[in-house]
Amino acid sequence: MKIAVLPGDGIGTEIVAQAMKVLDLLKRDGMKIETEEAAIGGAGYDTAGDPLPEATLKLAKASDAVLLGAVGGPQYDKLDRPLRPERGLLRIRKELNLFANLRPALLYPELASASTLKPEVVAGLDIMIVRELTGDVYFGQPRGIEVRDGQRWGFNTMIYSEAEVRRVAHVAFGIAMKRGRKLCSVEKANVLECSELWKEVVAEVAREYPEVELSTMYVDNAAMQLVRNPKQFDVIVTGNIFGDILSDEASMLSGSIGMLPSASLDEHNKGMYEPIHGSAPDIAGRNLANPLATILSVSMMFKYTFGDQATADRIDNAVKKVIAQSYCTGDIWTEGCKRVSCSEMGDAVVAAM
Ligand code: IPM
Ligand code: MG
Numbered sequence: 001m002k003i004a005v006l007p008g009d010g011i012g013t014e015i016v017a018q019a020m021k022v023l024d025l026l027k028r029d030g031m032k033i034e035t036e037e038a039a040i041g042g043a044g045y046d047t048a049g050d051p052l053p054e055a056t057l058k059l060a061k062a063s064d065a066v067l068l069g070a071v072g073g074p075q076y077d078k079l080d081r082p083l084r085p086e087r088g089l090l091r092i093r094k095e096l097n098l099f100a101n102l103r104p105a106l107l108y109p110e111l112a113s114a115s116t117l118k119p120e121v122v123a124g125l126d127i128m129i130v131r132e133l134t135g136d137v138y139f140g141q142p143r144g145i146e147v148r149d150g151q152r153w154g155f156n157t158m159i160y161s162e163a164e165v166r167r168v169a170h171v172a173f174g175i176a177m178k179r180g181r182k183l184c185s186v187e188k189a190n191v192l193e194c195s196e197l198w199k200e201v202v203a204e205v206a207r208e209y210p211e212v213e214l215s216t217m218y219v220d221n222a223a224m225q226l227v228r229n230p231k232q233f234d235v236i237v238t239g240n241i242f243g244d245i246l247s248d249e250a251s252m253l254s255g256s257i258g259m260l261p262s263a264s265l266d267e268h269n270k271g272m273y274e275p276i277h278g279s280a281p282d283i284a285g286r287n288l289a290n291p292l293a294t295i296l297s298v299s300m301m302f303k304y305t306f307g308d309q310a311t312a313d314r315i316d317n318a319v320k321k322v323i324a325q326s327y328c329t330g331d332i333w334t335e336g337c338k339r340v341s342c343s344e345m346g347d348a349v350v351a352a353m
Helices: 012-028 042-048 054-062 085-095 109-114 162-178 193-206 219-228 240-253 292-304 309-324 342-352
Strands: 002-008 034-037 065-070 100-106 126-132 144-148 151-155 182-187 213-218 235-238 263-265 271-273
Touching: 002 012, 002 042, 002 054, 012 065, 012 292, 012 342, 042 054, 042 085, 054 085, 065 292, 100 162, 100 240, 109 309, 126 162, 126 240, 162 182, 162 193, 162 235, 182 193, 182 219, 182 240, 193 213, 213 219, 219 235, 219 240, 235 240, 263 292, 271 292, 292 309, 292 342, 309 342
Parallel strands: 002 034, 002 065, 065 271, 126 235, 182 213, 182 235
Antiparallel strands: 100 126, 100 263, 144 151, 263 271
């Protein structure tokens, strides 16, 4: 198992260091895991003048899986767009063809009071958002800012091919088959042609999965339903920009964005694994961040890329245990919890394993 490790910026280094403790334990237990670190994002720009240095891309391509921390920081916001950290992240997703982004939102019972929603609304929550990751308005051409008739216009293109919709729909139906067999496709087909095509293609693919109950929802309604009655959802499939927004919203149902892992997969289940949160420059370098989303991303790596459910369960159970033991970083802290640092949380998970 060759894993490219890309800590990135801000809290990225701290949280990835905790995930590395988990990998080191698995190595000591005899697993053949090889890790190699490289720079991405602002760290890539600082060391090689490029948010996705050539060497990093080469390493990622030669690996079975990529573990990523987070990218971005205020010091890079003034750079030209192609040099910004976020562009490095978008490019690696595109270069590796990681079109299916899996973002589970799961509530640990002990964290129900950390959510801003009422405990009875979120108790038992278990949603999987499947976000298309390499198309849509994120990558569509033309794009730019131009002067026309004496004023500046900013424009992007929302675009999907049938093939792009079909392949992510298959992933979502496949996941729904292994879960509650309910899939909700989210779009804005009442306004956008791109969504109209999305909806048609998802309905075509649905014929191959008669056991899955397909529903469709406009994205504005979905945003509302997610806070009104989130437990109505099992699997959600949606495009890149809608998925970006809805997955941040869904993360708060689970108490903290610091709890949510993600997997980004290509058609052969090669994947990149990262927490869904950002680089949190405000707390970077202070050993305060919650490493659990990154550790849970390692669990997803074993499940989806290495097909090793037992190891994934072992990591998930260790995380459940530390939460049941009331270990909390600041983001999930509630009255009565044991407040721990990022590195203490990593140690606690390793001890629980
Ligand atoms: C995410 C992030 C990224 C995105 C940013 C950092 C480019 O918000 O992974 O959700 O928009 O996809
Ligand atoms: Mg986002």
